[in-house]
Amino acid sequence: MEYANLYTYLLDLLKTLCPSLIETIYMVFFSTIFSVILGLPLGIILVITSKGHICENLNINKILSTIVNIARSIPFIILIIAIFPLSRIIVGTTIGSTAAIVPLSIAACPFVARIVENALLEVNWGIIEASISMGATTFQIILKVMIKEALPSLILGITLTIINILGYSAMAGAIGGGGLGDLAIRYGYQRFQTDVLIATILVLIILVEIIQYAGNILARKFDKR
Template sequence: MSLLTDELVNLYNIIAPSLLQTIYMVFFSTLFSVLIGAPLGIILVITREGNIWEKPRLNNILGFIINMARSVPFIILMIAIFPLSRLIVGTTIGTTAAIVPLALSATPFVARVIENSLLEVDWGIIEASLSMGASIPQIIFKVLLPEARSSLVLGITLTIINIIGYSAMAGAIGGGGLGDLAIRYGYMRFQTDVLIATIVILVLLVQAIQSAGNYIATILNKK
């Protein structure tokens, strides 16, 4: 029993710091990707042909750039922007450095998620707001975003789950977190218990985030 307890304590001491690193990376990557991607998604919607700020050329250019950004695999993107990571955080290795490519890779995904959520809003509500003299900012912040809040929560939940997957891949090239732990201990040192524990934690983390997102979306939808 004492031996088993010691093994569990050692396993906890190995996994706990990596779990905190993953949460740190995912939280700030999600925050920055939403801060950048949400305005892009809004612009994609309002500049569509026939929408409240019709700018087809701007819409096409922005859509093309976002599609190009989404087509770059994360591992390639992470390596390609090493100079940018070094410029922003002073290094290309570690959890803080990994936030830069994680946020950039998730930004175009967030933009499309926001766009799709806002496009679900009934056009009749927008027309009614326009007829009452609402300005573009008022329509965005008092009509589009409130009406799409449930869908937006589900979209951001999906974004967080995708970033968790990206963060695991970031561990392959010095990003830290659970992915790095699985490679260093589970793969290189053949410690199957660490590998299995890492997988279980990632599964539980994703399940918890998805359940929380579904619950919040349901509450907002009822309101």
């Protein structure tokens, strides 16, 4: 009888967790895509416009760097509230997992830009010089030399971004963003169901481990050194 009760309890707990887990995966997946789409070109521009690089332009570099620094300095919970109007314009609402994708993407974008910048700056300048001497265009240098050489670092950086977005998504639950964070607050905090809170934490830990493991494998696969 005890086993039957335990089975029923675990089944109920799983039914409670699954919808929130799906919402979290949905938010993290699309937020990662949009943040990379926005942050990758921004990071590339920061590198190629830096002093002595292939498209040096210190004015543009300084302006973009300042914007990135300002965006990174705003706490995520404040950022969500600040861009409520933008979320409403884009998705028609400020509540739910779809609405949370907007602030999640914007918050992660400058983080991605800095990760891309750091990864590309590690590329050996001699390789870039050799490409220039062979008549490669700026686009070819960026795509076939810089990104290709920095790919393992970029993969590890994006892995770190995904984990950060996962943490942000939990915070988004505090103001109706849905997902595991919302579940932890509603059940674990407001209803004092410690078991749900612990289960949520365990699921988040498992997700982080899976993401980091997959990122490490991909980085090793593309590392030609």
